[in-house]
Amino acid sequence: MSSRVGQVPFIVFIGVLLISFPSQLFAESWWQRTKDAVHEVSEDLERKFLQRDDQTPDYPTPTFDPADPLVLAAQEHQWRLGYHQDAVWHSPMAVLEAGSNNGPTVILVHGLGQKGMLDWLPVIPALAARFHVVALDLPGFGRSALPMGDYSPENYAAVLEGLIAEFAHDDVYLVGHSMGAAVSLYFASQRSSVQPVSGPQLRQLILVDAAGILERTAFVKSLATAPVPLEQLPHIIRSPSASAVDFAESMIERVSLLGDPTAVLANNRIRDAVVGQSPNSNAALALVQTDFSKRFSQVTVPTAILWGAQDTVAPLRTGYLLQQQIAGAQLSIFPDAEHVPMASHTELFNAWLLNRLQGVAEDDFRYRRPSDSTMNSDLVLKHCRDRVITGTYKNITLNKCENILLDNVHAESLSVSHSLVELRNVRLESEGRSFSSDESVVLATNLLIRGKKAALVQGSRIDFAGATVIGDDKALNIKATSLLVFSVSELQSAGASKSVHGSFRLEDKRW
Template identity: 30%
Template sequence: MKIFVLMWVFIVGLHAEEFRGTFITEPIFNASVYLQTVGNPDNPAVVLVHGLGDEASTIWEGSIERLKDDYFVVTFDLPGFGQSSKSNELYSPLNYAKFIHYITQTYVKKPFHLVGHSMGGAIALKYTSMYPSDVESLVLVDAAGILHRSEYNNFLVQNGVNAFFDEQNGLIQGLQTQKVTSFIDKIAEKIDRKMSLDMEVVLSSEDLRATILGGSPYSIAAVALVEENFNGIPQKINTRTTIIWGEADTVAPIETGYVLHKLMPNASLKILPRTGHVPMISNEETFLNLLEAHLLNQEGIVRPTVPPNAPNYSATIRDIDGRVYTGRIGNMSIINSQKIIIKDAVIEELGIINSDVKIINSTIKSTKAVVLSAQNAKVFIVASDISGRIKLQNTKLHLLGITMDTFGKPIEALSTSMVFYSLCQINNKLIHGKEILGLH
């Protein structure tokens, strides 16, 4: 009996040792970093990178438990988070990528599967662009900060206002949707003006980081993340990639997932219904099944789809709210309608008046010079291809991950309009920013 008890204590001790982290000092931030390695180093290696928040690497506990028998799992608290030391440093995707390179060169020493969540997804994308031969495969989970800063501001404000309205239990149902949209736009613009200060200068100065950002690692990392320009990076990554996104994510817009899927030539997109920003916790079993399938390369690459050959249809959409259209569309007019989605479509000609429209994973192409006209509208075009010109009047146009080819001026504004670009390529030129058109 005594021998049995001693053996049991020994086995439990081994298990505890297996999950015990250690503290190391690394040379990029000169920080004390909490590092955890689990499993047999001879097994295929998986490196897990967390996002913003002091939960840090604890979000991966379920993932480590699932993977530890078949993989060598490496995770850590990024400098500035969790149990790692915190100071007034430039916690940027670039510096974090250099930090991970030091960790993997020291403790992994072979190609590995790289998994990044939220800010960690952006860091993983940056890392793969810098050290492509290190990364055997890539998993991006609800990656934050990839789109242009203005787009991200708009998304966060939109979700904040929607949450407020939901809490009112119908008390403000009489408020017109267009007025709400205008209100959201004004808040987003105000935030964007506040951010118009040259944050690159702030980030590069220890004194300014202390004065303006309070020297807070969270604030520094968040600002450095949204200031990072990822334009042109996804297209260059040939690594086998799985993009996992919670459909109900209110932190990182799902449109980012569609954009990355379009731009990354060897990427698949998995959308998890009724799942928020942290699927490894809120939808753990589904997430882990997808992660394991990716690591085993069981499904291959699944690219965006196009609608099957079918007769074109034309339609006039008037006074409609919350409708989805797909397929092959000849001519469509959308008037006085809100929350209209056109998805997985081929469109020849589209006119939008006094409406809110989102176009996803589609092609707009016609023999006519102008393929899309919008007046007093808010239009999002996401992960789509456009062949032809766009004409605007008093419209906000959001272009996310679009490729546009046309003769002459691609976008013409007859009255003042705003255009926001995220990870776009227009007439073979990469564009990432915003501009005001139609000023006279």
């Protein structure tokens, strides 16, 4: 079992929170001052830039550093490395080609960081023996120019479209890592519905430790409370550590509800002035502000997903979410890998990738649909901790429990009171109330709640990703102040459906 318990990262983070946010009132005051300061700067910048005429910048072509490991590798293997104009900013973009010009093209899209395509260096030789390989430094990263503008998944997807038109001569296999995986997903969601009649066809999408898919608050929580497996912690501090993580997450949720001071960066000129020289900040900001909710259903090409189970940048929870949301997707997990499995587990990664590119899928994790066997037993747990629950039940009741994981569970109802619980791949279906949470913290990934009254939340903190809540009247009944975070979720009631992706503080509301 893996718990949401951290060691040094969250202890430091909690210390910062205790210093910065001794009370909600102070947090609100600090946050308001921050927003006011940003607003004042934005007004000044806007006045400054309103007098400027829009002009297309002339970006000089950079030169390659002879000592660059990528340059040295290209010389050694006789790869083709040069500059080409990107399709969005028309700036010089570094592109590498390896292998034969004939046959299928594998495009490699990197994540955040100025290493750019260098992250793919351990992979390229193995791919080049069988495929036409194209790697790039996205505009703003690595060896490419630093154009001004929004480094969003939408813009980067357009860059990929231009790259494919110029370099691909046959079917295309798109491989993205971290931010590059999110960009590749965005591209595939557009390309799947408008495959060109002629020319290169997108045949497969491969996502490696995709970052930024969860709603912003959920994503920040995962970074601030990086997981350490429960079994690695001394027994005496397991429960207190879980409580500390819960406190850190609650503060993040509360502060996130006070507003977003970065909203002023939606103005192009202000954004360029504030983050224009920081591509990591530019791209990261655009990534967490992108809602992928409607993208998953538009991906129709075969999709393979790989995750490092120890990833503290993009939580494995995102992998489970993607595997369930993208039709037919397959999820593989490297138990000992972190965020960059091609660097830490190169031989294993290359074998996995080549198998997927050649249509071989073995030893994959597959979503295990909760059993449909007869539900004839109740499960009642009180004052318990550190438990994993699987299987089929009639009614499940958890009271004053900590660090409980319900994994692949099918039940008529789940009642959680004064507890900390995680749900993964859970179905709750009944003719009455299917889910209730009273003064509890519930984190759920891939959850179905269906019932006449569906879900009741009282004074709780709820974090749902990939959840569908279906009620005959209202899907969600909220009593007492509750904090709710939804990522890629849906509420259905009275024949109407509502997509939900955001953070909310609600009290006495039927939704």
